[in-house]
Amino acid sequence: MIVSSRTEEQNKGAAEQGRGAGAPLRAAHAPASDAPAVRPPRQPRRLGRLGAAALRTAGNAIALLSNRRSLAVVNYHRVLAQPDPLLESEPDLVAFRWQMALLAECFNVMPLHDALRALDAGKLPPRTVCITFDDGYRSVHDLALPILREFKLPATVFVTSGYVGADAGNMWNDRIIHVVQSLPAPVLDLSDLGLGSYSLASIEARRLSAARLTEAGKYMPPAAREALVQRLEQMGGLKDDALMLTPAMLVTLDSNNIEIGAHTVSHPILTSLDDESARFEITAGKTQLEHLIGKPVRLFAYPNGKVGKDFDARHVEMVRQAGFTAAFTTAVGAITGDQDRFQLPRSRPWDRIPFHFGLRLLSWMALSNRQPR
Numbered sequence: 001m002i003v004s005s006r007t008e009e010q011n012k013g014a015a016e017q018g019r020g021a022g023a024p025l026r027a028a029h030a031p032a033s034d035a036p037a038v039r040p041p042r043q044p045r046r047l048g049r050l051g052a053a054a055l056r057t058a059g060n061a062i063a064l065l066s067n068r069r070s071l072a073v074v075n076y077h078r079v080l081a082q083p084d085p086l087l088e089s090e091p092d093l094v095a096f097r098w099q100m101a102l103l104a105e106c107f108n109v110m111p112l113h114d115a116l117r118a119l120d121a122g123k124l125p126p127r128t129v130c131i132t133f134d135d136g137y138r139s140v141h142d143l144a145l146p147i148l149r150e151f152k153l154p155a156t157v158f159v160t161s162g163y164v165g166a167d168a169g170n171m172w173n174d175r176i177i178h179v180v181q182s183l184p185a186p187v188l189d190l191s192d193l194g195l196g197s198y199s200l201a202s203i204e205a206r207r208l209s210a211a212r213l214t215e216a217g218k219y220m221p222p223a224a225r226e227a228l229v230q231r232l233e234q235m236g237g238l239k240d241d242a243l244m245l246t247p248a249m250l251v252t253l254d255s256n257n258i259e260i261g262a263h264t265v266s267h268p269i270l271t272s273l274d275d276e277s278a279r280f281e282i283t284a285g286k287t288q289l290e291h292l293i294g295k296p297v298r299l300f301a302y303p304n305g306k307v308g309k310d311f312d313a314r315h316v317e318m319v320r321q322a323g324f325t326a327a328f329t330t331a332v333g334a335i336t337g338d339q340d341r342f343q344l345p346r347s348r349p350w351d352r353i354p355f356h357f358g359l360r361l362l363s364w365m366a367l368s369n370r371q372p373r
C-alpha cells in the first residue's frame, strides 16, 4: 500500500522519473489495461560511464572515510506497464529499468538477509544496496522479475498474505484508485457519507481526489472503509484487473532469488488494533506465507511503516517474539550496525535524474555514518 509517510511523499517524484516532461497523460477515465499508449517515444535515461565511475568512487570514499558501514534499502510497491497519473509514486517500466541498471552498475546489490549478516560481521562491502517491494503486487512477478533477472539482482518482497490468491481481490486503496480513474462523472458526491464531494473534472483533480480518499480511508475502521469502497464500486466504473500475486507466483519468485518477507495478513494500521488482533496479523501473516513457500519467512515490514504512528513498541516486541530476524519501517536513511534490528529504515530516492538518484543513496550512507549513536 502506498503510505503517506515522509518517505512516500518524497517518493512521489520518483514515479515521474519515467515520464518525460512533454509526455501526455492518458485519459483519466480509461483503465490502465486498455489505455492506448499514445505518447512520443521516450529515451531510456542513462547515467553514462563518467557518472557511474563518479558514483562508485564517491561510494568507496564514503566507506573508506567512515568508521562504520551502512546499507541502503530501497522500497518499491508496484511497477507499472506505463505511467499512470493516479499512481505517481510508482515507477513505470522505463524508470524501473534505468534504476536497476544504475544499481547493478554502481552499487553492490545483495540479498537483504545476507547484507544484514555481513553488516553484523563487519564485512559489508562498500556501496551495498538491497531492493524490496511491499504488499505483494503481481507486477513484481510479471514486470520487475524479468528486469531483476536481466541484471542478476536479488530482492525481497514483503507480502500481505491475505491478498495472495485468485479470489482474494485487490487492496482497498487500489479499488478506490480504480473507481476514481474509471468513473465517467465529473464529480463524486459522498456527502451522504459525511465525506464531501470530490472533483473528477481533470486528471489532476482525479489524482487529488484519489489521494484524499485514500488518506481518509487509511485510518478508518475496516468495516466503514469497506462500506465506502463498496459504495464507490456500486457507482460504476469498469472491472479492475487482479493486481496481487498468486501462490504459484510466490513460489516462482522464491526460486528466482526473491526472498518472501511478511507484511501482516490484511495490512492494518497496527496501532488501530487491540494487542490480540495485532499479534494475530503479525504471526499469521508469517505462517501463512511459510505454508505457501515451504520455508521460513525471516523478514517483516510494518504496514504503512511510520515509526510511532503506524506501529509502536508493542508491535516491535511482537515481531521480535514471532521469530523474525529483522523488521523495516519507511523512515528515510541507511542502516548501520548499531540500529534496532526491528526498526530499520528503508526508502527510495525520488530523483528523476539517474545521477541524482545514485547521489541520494550515497548521501544516506554518508549521513548515517555521521549520526551520533
Ligand SMILES: [Zn+2]
Pocket (backbone or CB within 6 Å): 001, 002, 134, 135, 263, 267, 302, 303, 304
Ligand atoms: Zn504496505
